[in-house]
Amino acid sequence: MTSSPLAGEFSVELSGRVIRHYRYAEERMMRTMGGWIALTAELPAKLVLGRHVWDCAQHADLWGRRLPELRAAAQKSEPPNEAFVRFMDLLERPEDRDQTVERLVGVYRVLKPHLVAAYERHLERANPVYEPPTRRILERVIPEERRHVAAGLQVIARLGESPRVAEWTRRLADALAEAGGVTGDGTSPALVTIDVDGVNTAGDLVALDSAFDVTKVEPDLRGRVEAHGRALIEGDAAGIAADVAPDARDAVLGAYARLPRGANATEIVGCARLGAQRVVKTRLSGPPGSVVIQQRWQRDGAAWRVVAADVVGAERPA
Amino acid sequence: MDRPIAYDKLARENRFVRMRARDVGELRVEQGLAPFPDLASPESIRERVHGIMVGELQAMEGAGRSVYDFPDAPWEFTMDMARQVWDESRHVEIYLALIDHLGGYAGEFPETTILWRCACAEDAAARVAGVNRGLEGLACDVFAQLIHIAKKIGDPVIERAVDFVLADEITHVRMGSRWLNELTRDDPERRRRAVEFQDSIDERFNLGGARRDGAPEEVGISIAKDARRLAGFTDEEIERLIKSTQRSPVY
Ligand SMILES: [Fe+2]
Ligand SMILES: [Fe+2]
Numbered sequence: 001m002t003s004s005p006l007a008g009e010f011s012v013e014l015s016g017r018v019i020r021h022y023r024y025a026e027e028r029m030m031r032t033m034g035g036w037i038a039l040t041a042e043l044p045a046k047l048v049l050g051r052h053v054w055d056c057a058q059h060a061d062l063w064g065r066r067l068p069e070l071r072a073a074a075q076k077s078e079p080p081n082e083a084f085v086r087f088m089d090l091l092e093r094p095e096d097r098d099q100t101v102e103r104l105v106g107v108y109r110v111l112k113p114h115l116v117a118a119y120e121r122h123l124e125r126a127n128p129v130y131e132p133p134t135r136r137i138l139e140r141v142i143p144e145e146r147r148h149v150a151a152g153l154q155v156i157a158r159l160g161e162s163p164r165v166a167e168w169t170r171r172l173a174d175a176l177a178e179a180g181g182v183t184g185d186g187t188s189p190a191l192v193t194i195d196v197d198g199v200n201t202a203g204d205l206v207a208l209d210s211a212f213d214v215t216k217v218e219p220d221l222r223g224r225v226e227a228h229g230r231a232l233i234e235g236d237a238a239g240i241a242a243d244v245a246p247d248a249r250d251a252v253l254g255a256y257a258r259l260p261r262g263a264n265a266t267e268i269v270g271c272a273r274l275g276a277q278r279v280v281k282t283r284l285s286g287p288p289g290s291v292v293i294q295q296r297w298q299r300d301g302a303a304w305r306v307v308a309a310d311v312v313g314a315e316r317p318a
Numbered sequence: 319m320d321r322p323i324a325y326d327k328l329a330r331e332n333r334f335v336r337m338r339a340r341d342v343g344e345l346r347v348e349q350g351l352a353p354f355p356d357l358a359s360p361e362s363i364r365e366r367v368h369g370i371m372v373g374e375l376q377a378m379e380g381a382g383r384s385v386y387d388f389p390d391a392p393w394e395f396t397m398d399m400a401r402q403v404w405d406e407s408r409h410v411e412i413y414l415a416l417i418d419h420l421g422g423y424a425g426e427f428p429e430t431t432i433l434w435r436c437a438c439a440e441d442a443a444a445r446v447a448g449v450n451r452g453l454e455g456l457a458c459d460v461f462a463q464l465i466h467i468a469k470k471i472g473d474p475v476i477e478r479a480v481d482f483v484l485a486d487e488i489t490h491v492r493m494g495s496r497w498l499n500e501l502t503r504d505d506p507e508r509r510r511r512a513v514e515f516q517d518s519i520d521e522r523f524n525l526g527g528a529r530r531d532g533a534p535e536e537v538g539i540s541i542a543k544d545a546r547r548l549a550g551f552t553d554e555e556i557e558r559l560i561k562s563t564q565r566s567p568v569y
Contacts, residue, residue: 031396034403035319035386038379038434041329043424050378050407053385057400064393075393095319097329206411207424212333216423272335272428273365274342275349279335279428292332296345313332 008127015134016070018122018183020078022115023063025088025182027077029111030056032092036103044155045100047206052148059144062137069133080184087175094168098315101159102168108152110172110191114181116145118188150196151204158208217271221278221297224304228295229266229282232256245298245305252309255293259311262288278304281312289316321387325438328379328431334372339430354528354538357467364422367476370460371413372429377457378406380437380449388442392500395442398493402450405486412479419475436519443501447512450494451551452519455559457487458549459529462542466534484545491549517562524563531560 010018033049033056040046064075079085091111094102123138169191177190214222224243231239244252263284269292270281278297283290292313297304330336343353355365381402388395414424433453439445461484468476502509523529528538541563546556 030400031386031389032319034382034384034400035323037382037403038323039319039327039329041331043331046329046375046378047407047410050382050403050410053382054400054404057385057397061393061397092319206407207414210414210424212331212425213423216426269332270335270425273426274337274345274428275351277345277349279337281332281335283332294335312336 005129006127008130009125010127010131012070015131016067016072017078019063019066019070019134020072020076021080021084021182021184022119023060023067023075024077024079024084025111025115026056026060026063028088028092029107030060032088033107036095039095039097040100040103041097042100042155042159043207043210044158044205045104048104048151048155048204051151051204051206055144055148059141062141066133066137080182081179083175083179084182084184087172087179090175091172101156101161101165104152104156104159105161105165105169106172108149108156109169110176112145112149112152113192113194114176114188114190116142116149116194117192118182119145121188146194146196147199147201147204149194150199151201153196154201154205154208212268212270214268214271217268217278217280221271221280221304222268225268225280225282225295225297226266228306229268229284232259232284232293233263233266243304243306245300245307248305248307252295252306255309255311259284259291259293260288260314262286263290277307285315289314291315319386322383322438322440325431325435328376328434330429331425333425335425335428337428337430339432342428342430352528352538354525356538357463357535360420363467364417364420365427366460366464367413367416367420368422368424368427370457370464371410371417371424373433373453373457374406374409374413376431376434376437377449377453378403378410380434380445381406383437384442384445384449391442395497395501398497402490402493405490409483409486412483416476416479432522439515441508441512443498443508443512444515446494446497446501447516448519450490451498452516452523454487454490454494455520455546455549455551456523456529456539458484458491458545459539459542461487462545463534463540470535488545488549491546491551495550520559521562521565527563530563 030053034053037046037049040049067076068074091106119138119142123135126135128135173191180186181188181190228243240256241249263286265285267283268280269283272279276299279294280297281292281294283292291311294310294312295306296308298307346353355362357363357366381399384399385396385403417424436448436453437445439448461480465477465480465484468480498512502512525539529541530537531541534540541560543556
């Protein structure tokens with residue numbers, strides 16, 4: 001290797017090809033994150049995806065606009081190989097309501113740190129005399145991706161992880177390694193921890209700590225709802241029936257008949273106002289998992305009574 | 319992931335209570351309330367703001383789906399939708415903060431999903447016509463009115479924050495007009511179907527007579543003619559909308 005300042009590792013052709021690979025990764029990641037927003041329940045996760053879609057779209061756009069300057073077609077994405085397509089297919093797969101952490105881990109623990117490593121490697125090798133247009137893009141994209149990683153990891157930490165997630169991370173990293181990474185040549189590690197110390201994520205994180213506050217429920221209603229939940233757990237038919245408005249009894253008890261058995265705990269998880277009525281959500285949980293019941297309560301003299309009830313969700317055990 | 323996803327896959331934390339719009343309206347009427355929160359009391363303002371917050375959530379979710387669902391649309395279309403995702407994520411943040419400001423909490427009122435259903439149209443042209451012109455047009459009406467009320471009750475926090483949101487929504491309507499035209503340039507039949515879809519949404523969000531041409535403090539939702547003109551609606555379109563509100567049955 002010569003020490004001339006004009007020595008370089010990338011040809012125009014190679015540079016164009018690698019940029020198409022970067023664009024493929026950014027574009028597919030961006031579309032996938034956009035599609036996931038609706039499927040993701042947790043507000044901080046939903047909103048962090050919403051924040052980052054636009055940044056990633058701009059990254060794809062910057063790469064796409066650089067291409068014609070390298071004698072290539074503008075705004076073209078190209079995967080490095082079929083194995084990378086399979087990696088992205090796998091990353092996109094978790095779409096269930098309880099797979100938010102799997103979704104975030106794929107993007108924020110596997111793909112984005114890998115991209116940062118690959119971009120940094122590229123920046124170290126891009127010639128400072130004739131490749132500044134590429135370097136400028138890398139210098140913008142690297143800190144943004146690093147900030148995304150820092151924010152995403154904070155959301156993951158807040159949501160908590162199960163052993164399932166470690167296994168998922170390994171599967172994704174294996175698939176990415178098999179593809180040889182975003183460049184296809186195995187020059188950047190598939191699973192890498194990047195330094196996010198001191199990165200400011202204040203603008204990326206919304207509602208990180210927000211949760212339902214049970215004190216928002218009027219105390220007398222709260223007491224009634226909790227007692228009703230205990231009656232449901234204990235199968236106290238008389239106690240349950242006493243809380244239900246007489247003309248709603250058939251419908252409400254019919255809904256309760258569909259509740260799975262085995263719950264040993266009850267918790268109010270939501271409460272909405274509908275005029276003078278309250279729509280309260282209660283989770284019944286136990287070893288077989290949990291269910292959420294949505295009940296509409298109405299004052300009847302001094303007492304609150306259930307006038308409608310529905311099972312609205314079920315969760316498997318973590 | 320399916321393209322598009324089934325509308326019932328929309329995911330929410332447990333603290334949000336989801337109900338059918340019709341049920342909410344009927345239960346309110348049964349209790350002697352207007353079917354939709356007016357802006358006459360602090361609680362009704364809070365309820366309106368809460369409804370807007372969940373509308374912003376659904377707008378973000380819908381724009382995100384448009385990024386995913388139409389990989390073959392022009393790149394510039396995807397860029398506009400991605401930008402809208404970011405804007406709507408800020409709007410959610412703003413309205414969450416306004417709910418705090420008004421002493422409420424996320425989940426304090428039921429969420430209905432009629433906006434989201436509109437965002438599930440299969441054709442990109444219909445979706446931008448319905449969402450970016452129909453629903454974002456509605457947002458212009460609602461926000462202009464909220465700004466007016468905020469001025470009247472002397473709440474500069476609401477006034478300033480919502481004014482920035484309104485500026486964004488005007489931009490989103492323009493995006494919708496651009497893509498409705500570009501995506502249907504050589505396909506009048508596709509355009510006709512998209513415009514028809516937008517009309518059906520406008521009709522639906524006349525909310526049984528709640529949206530009308532009138533002073534902000536006098537009607538349920540007042541049509542924001544100035545904001546709509548800025549957003550690129552023609553005078554003819556605005557007139558057509560006003561006519562359609564006169565046809566809508568009272569709830
Ligand atoms: Fe918005
Ligand atoms: Fe919008």
